[in-house]
Each structure stands twice: as C-alpha cells, then as structure tokens.
Amino acid sequence: MNAIKTAKGLLRQELKAKLNGLSNEEKARQSQVVQKKVLHHDLYRKSQRLSIFLSMHDEINTDLILRDALDAGKAVYIPRYDSKSTYMDMVRLKSWEEYDALPMTKWNIKQPPLDQDREQALASGGLDLILVPGLAFTKAGHRMGRGRGYYDTYLAKCRDVQEHPPSTIALAFIEQVLPEIPIEETDVPIDIILSAE
Template sequence: MNAIKTAKNLLRQELKAKLNGLSNEEKARQSQAVQTKVLQHDLYKKSKRLSIFLSMHDEINTDLILRDALGAGKAVYIPRYDSKSTYMDMVRLKSWEEYDALPMTKWKIKQPPLDQDREQALGSGGLDLILVPGLGFSKAGHRMGRGRGYYDTYLAKCRAAQEHPPNTIALAFIEQVLPEIPIEETDVPIDIILSAE
C-alpha cells in the first residue's frame, strides 16, 4: 500500500471517531444549518436535474433538501451502489412516498434494488448538480470518501458524458473540514464545500 493510501486510512479512522463522538443534537443542528445553506444557494435554486445522496448516520442529513427538491418539481436522482464493485448509478426518485417505500441496504441507507429498472440520470439528459457526501474535505475543495471510489468514478463518467459537467456541492460537518487532506490522481475536486460555520 502506498504512503498516500496509508495516510488516508489513518485519517479515515480519525474522522470516523470524531463523527461518532458528535451527539445526535449536534448532528441535527449542523445538518439544519447546512441544508438551509444548500436551499439558499444559487446552484441549487437554478438546478433542474440534481442528485441527492441519502444520508448515513454520520453524514449531514439530506431529508429537507430531498423534500424541497421533490416539492419544487425538480428531477431528483439518488445513488444506487453495488457493494460488490465500485459501480454506482443515479436513478430517478419521483416522490416522498416512493422514498419512504425503498428498502434499506446493509449500510442502513435506502436504495432501489440493483435489478429494478429505473430511469438513470446519464441516460436521460445528465445532471446539473450533484450533492456529494464524504468523510473529509479540504478548504481547497479536495474530498476524501470512504475508500471505494464510487463518487470519483461517477464524476469522471459525468465529465466524459456531458458537454457541461455538473456542479458539485459537498455537505460537511465542521469536524470534517481540514486544512488539507492527502489526495491521489483519481480524486475529483469538488466545486463548493458547505459546512455549518
């Protein structure tokens, strides 16, 4: 394993411990602040086709954004991961009721089954905005995910498939924003990082 991968793994452990130390109240407070910033952001307001990640317990909660986007008539896409590979697609979600009915994965996030036929974002016109999760972020826009490369792979696919690549906004707890993080060639930088401060 190279030095960067080792450094990333150590940092991931450190960040997970930090996030596990946050109380539910503190996570809710920061989630509220970050979601409000997203809803007020021009890129979100202008977006017509966007992807919203469904949050895990140690990520900024995205329920408010999901409700708002569905209510505003935006075309909303959510991630569908294949846990056996680095494959992820973004599939259409049409209503809150449909979201409610989705099954849970082993990661405790809702997701449509892989074998279910659903409209995919890149097959039907692409995306103009992607809200991105992660474990660590630098102020310069670098992102460190959980090590599987789902988003880096997908963002590279979007850049290859779309004439105008989607804008990206990462949602972060204050504890996840660091002066710098180790990066590799395959890491795709994020346009904007929104945290609660």
C-alpha cells in the same frame, strides 16, 4: 502511492471516531444549518436535474433538501451502489412516498434494488448539480470519501458524457473540514464545500 493510501486509512479512522463522538443533537443542529445553506444557494435554486445522496448517520442529513427538491418539481436522482464493485448510478426518485418505500441496504441507507428498472440520470439528459458526501474535505475543494471510489468514478463519467459537467456541492460537518488531506490523481475536486461554520 501506498503512503497516501495508508495516510488516508488512518485519517478515515480518526474522522469516523470524531463523527461518532458527535451527539445526535449536534449532528441535527449542523445538518439544519447546512441544509438551509444548500436551499438558498444559487446552484441549487437554478438546478433542474440534481442528485441527492441519502444520508448515513455520520453524514449531514439530506431529508429536508430531498423533500424541497421533490416539492419544487425538480428531477431528483439518488445513488444506487453495487457493494460488490465500484459501480454506482444515479436513478430517478419521483416522490417522498416512493422514498419511504425504498428498502434498506447493509449500510443502513435506503436504495432501490440493483435489478429494478429505473430511469438513470446519464441516460436521460445528465445532471446539473450533484450533492456529494464524504469523510473529509478542504476549503480548496479536495475530498476524501470512504475508500471505494464511487463518487470519483461517477464524476469522471459525468465529465466524459456531458457537454457541461454538473456542478458539485459537498455537505460537511465542521469537524470534516481540514486544512489539508492526502489526495491521489483519481480524486475529483469538488466545486463548493458547505459546512455549518
């Protein structure tokens, strides 16, 4: 077990360095390719209730998808993390103006305050699609996150609560798709990995 944790730790450092080495232009170029792939994907087009992560500087930018989903009248949910635990919920975002007004967290991502009463996805009908961030992926659908387990915990909860669990699509820079990554039993596989290649 510890060997896997150690391997993951080293790989995380390596990937963070690699992603920090990408120019803003290259990140924007790859983000544009991946966002278009999402917008044209059947799972996205058919989705009515979906969760979209609000991207950090070293993740595929999701602004275009967020705007498109809101414009299309989909029910959009965004992650709300508790940095003191592994708790995360998905809460409703109703408009771009509301997104603009959200405060920033210490991770430099927008997020509604934890104490703010908001509609939660699993309490109001579940989700049919979750767009998933991460640090590393394999084409077979394995994912390595940032080590807190937010998404693995949430995806496991979706499978417990929903009769039909949501589909999952991970968004990745080409540099994040690897031949293999160390995995543990708690790591939930992702259905589809979309990258810019």
